[in-house]
Amino acid sequence: MPRKKPFSAKQKKRQLQDKRERKRGPLEAGRSESNSRSESRERGEENTDTSDSESIRPQVRRINQQPHIVRPGEKGYDPNRYRLHFDRDSKEEIERRKKIAQEKILEPVTEAELEVDIEKIYRPGSVLDFPKRPAWGYEMSKEAVLSQEEKAFREYLQKIYENHSPRELSYFDHNLETWRQLWRVLEMSDVILLITDIRHPVLHFSPALYDYVTKDLGRSLILVLNKTDLCPPSLVVAWKHYFQTKFPEVHVVCFTSYPRHPEDEQDPSSVFKKRRKRRRVWSSALGPNQLLRACEVITAGKVDLTSWRRKIERDSAALCNPANDRAESIVDSGDAVLSQQISEAELGTPSRELYKDGVLSIGCVGFPNVGKSSIINGLVGRKIVSVSRTPGHTKYFQTYFLTPTVRLCDCPGLIFPSLVDKQQQLLAGIYPIAQIQEPYTSVGYLSCRIAVPQLLKLSYPNGVKNGWTAWAICEAWADKRGYKTAKAARSDTYRAANSILRLAVDGRLCMCMRPPGYTQQKESWEQHPETLEIVAHIQAQGHPNDDLSSGGEEEEEEISSSGEETEERDHDADEEEDAEETPTPSHSKKAGKPKMSDSNPFALLGEDEC
């Protein structure tokens, strides 16, 4: 018998990789075959001195694979087929950007460059559409429906790539399975909540989806400007007006799951503080009342929403009376939230009747990481959906009954194609940071827009005198945090870059985009009656941290070296878990004090909307 040839781990890895590539569809194979193998090598080169480069390489490859679609129960079924999937950059492109990051001295951009117009990035009416489900019916076989969808999806991608070069295109989702989730949510929802992050709302608002929902489906669309705690009230007001003017059929609601005081964002030391979210935080979300009001306007009495109103009143009473245990009050009041698995047959077609069985179905749709799951928790008043700072955490849609007449549906994050700068997308948190192929350009992009070296209190690293490059910022942050490579004990710039990007995505290094003309009219937005009213309201309610000891809603914690290390790992799913283990402090002392969470200051923005 011939002797077995030795087979190294590296060869085995290559063999598995080739096998996976063979399984991929022709479109994907054609596009990425040339650089797929070099990808891991290139990541290796990039991180030869990065201790965790080995573990990152397979992740980087994984995110770029088009999943091989096999049904549950069949051989080769891939439970991770809903993962985010984008086209990837070539090795040459990455090398080019890395060189620039090392050499180019960063210059701050003007304030006006932070302004973004949706027309420029989405080109409404162009091929930058989202894939729509081809017409189907129950008389068609499952195979026929699937193959028709696959064909339509291939054509959709082809059209985009025929009209735009990969360099000008944003990252967008190439995974048909994720779009299928959106189709299901659209088919079963009466109202669509399009959730956006207030720091980059135009990035997250697809005009194609707006048109499809309001015109083709004849449904209502509520735009949620979420995470309003991260941006000054004047900017929230300006964005609200921008969307209402451009998209007249949209209902705008402002929301935050973690209310905080505007003073906090001016405090540079807050960069070094980690906001730890505690169990009771969900009950203090700002916005449920306004969302209810928008739904009341939309349904115009066709659905009985009194159970939702009663729930909000009860939750608010429970919050004002901390002696009540929140969980008990929910169970006692019969508000246990039922999650529901929906079968294909139950979904119905887009033309299904509105408010079927007297139930209002609300579909929560949006980019990854905009806070869809957090909004669901905020509406329910407690954690029912897991939340993570890693985008793409929600993998498949799930429905929950908020009350017997209101059903919520959480959709996985979707990335619509656009022409927005990829760096802006990365800073908006669409891509798992641990899997970014080249993070330095994003650090440079951020540093041209906010004063990163000052905010992080960085000193020039050895040999740097003439100004900051993105690379030097990462080196200085690595030196400050003590990030060293395992092999050569050099400054671990790759890890430092990841750390800076995490701070940006979390909002501790906060970059906010602005609507066109905002800079010129900044003062008038700051003096806008709606802004002044909101500021006065917030100030009258006091600082939310005043009652931290009483409510246990959040706590700011200095980042320690080791603490950040835990955070650096990509396995940060379910960030609430830590907090759940932390005992909730007693809340007897300041129970009577008014809280910011008692009412939503953004409710002042409009009678029926914000």
Ligand SMILES: Nc1nc2c(ncn2[C@@H]2O[C@H](COP(=O)(O)OP(=O)(O)OP(=O)(O)O)[C@@H](O)[C@H]2O)c(=O)[nH]1
């Ligand atoms: N500051 C702030 N952070 C928020 C708010 N809502 C959510 N977040 C944070 O944003 C991150 C993403 O929240 P999720 O609710 O998991 O977002 P998602 O849209 O469901 O994300 P996917 O599962 O990727 O689709 C988490 O780190 C949350 O803590 C908010 O109102 N304010």
